[in-house]
Amino acid sequence: MDIKNFQDFHKQLLPQFDQFLTDKLTQEVKQPLMLESMLYSLNSGGKRVRPMLMLATAYSSGVKFEDLPKYFDVAGSIELIHTYSLIHDDLPEMDNDDYRRGKLTSHKKFGTGPAVLAGDGLLTQAFYWISKSSLDTSKRMAAVRILAHNAGPMGMVAGQMTDITKEDKQLNIDELTQLHKQKTADLISAAITIGASSADHKLSKELVEYAEKVGLAFQLKDDLDDADDGEDVDKNTFPNLIGKQATEEKLHNLVKDALNAVLKEEKFDKNLLVSFLDYFKK
Ligand code: GRG
Numbered sequence: 001m002d003i004k005n006f007q008d009f010h011k012q013l014l015p016q017f018d019q020f021l022t023d024k025l026t027q028e029v030k031q032p033l034m035l036e037s038m039l040y041s042l043n044s045g046g047k048r049v050r051p052m053l054m055l056a057t058a059y060s061s062g063v064k065f066e067d068l069p070k071y072f073d074v075a076g077s078i079e080l081i082h083t084y085s086l087i088h089d090d091l092p093e094m095d096n097d098d099y100r101r102g103k104l105t106s107h108k109k110f111g112t113g114p115a116v117l118a119g120d121g122l123l124t125q126a127f128y129w130i131s132k133s134s135l136d137t138s139k140r141m142a143a144v145r146i147l148a149h150n151a152g153p154m155g156m157v158a159g160q161m162t163d164i165t166k167e168d169k170q171l172n173i174d175e176l177t178q179l180h181k182q183k184t185a186d187l188i189s190a191a192i193t194i195g196a197s198s199a200d201h202k203l204s205k206e207l208v209e210y211a212e213k214v215g216l217a218f219q220l221k222d223d224l225d226d227a228d229d230g231e232d233v234d235k236n237t238f239p240n241l242i243g244k245q246a247t248e249e250k251l252h253n254l255v256k257d258a259l260n261a262v263l264k265e266e267k268f269d270k271n272l273l274v275s276f277l278d279y280f281k282k
Helices: 006-028 032-042 049-060 065-090 106-110 112-132 137-151 156-165 173-198 205-228 238-242 244-263 271-280
Strands: none
Touching: 006 032, 006 049, 006 065, 006 112, 006 271, 032 065, 032 106, 032 112, 049 065, 049 173, 049 205, 049 271, 065 106, 065 112, 065 137, 065 156, 065 173, 106 112, 112 137, 137 156, 137 173, 156 173, 173 205, 173 238, 205 238, 205 244, 205 271, 238 244, 244 271
């Protein structure tokens, strides 16, 4: 299989991966509203960045393209967690959003109770998928540990707690960096580190650095895009704190650091993770 770059990898793998997500949930979840609400958000047009980064890292670590479906449960579990986090983030008691990806949010479509439960279902099912995956026990345990660490109260959930409780306080640069690291970067970096550990690639400090910088860059790009659209004017974001130009420079430096880090990675096909950085170009 000839893979040109990350974009090509994503394009070639996505239809099969999307089908896998729907088929697997449909086989497993028998309560009709549970299944409908979970599938509604899972299939509402997300870019699948996190599972594709996980699979791209496994591929770059030496897994053959045709063997990647063996890793779909673990990659899928990361997308389930991402989807749950967005459903809960949109709830009236959190960000109170009516639309996501141009469609009604889960609570607007199904009601708040079912939306909370759709999120609960996705979060729990994620760990069921990892536990049942065909990877060997040590790799499954590593995936559970990294994901629980980065997505739970030591990572993403903690970041969300800071976010919703510090809304009225202006955070300084260190506090904002910590918030973004936990809320957004930790799940993205988990995708990359789980990809490496699932493929038996020794986790180097360079790959961890790449993962952390990319995770933070992801949030800055999202904030800059929102600022361009005139959104989030009174929120704790880098464009609001240091201005758009300084945020663009910060983003540029994060991407440069990520590139330098991954270029030092040994026994690793660097092409996909280098080309992923195009995502941050304007
Ligand atoms: C509710 C526990 C809990 C956590 C929520 C992720 C999150 C924490 C909140 C979302 C807030 C937000 C929009 C952050 C910006 C970065 C980000 C996560 C953007 C959305 O990710 P994409 O661009 O989304 O990968 P798609 O729609 O492509 O799946």
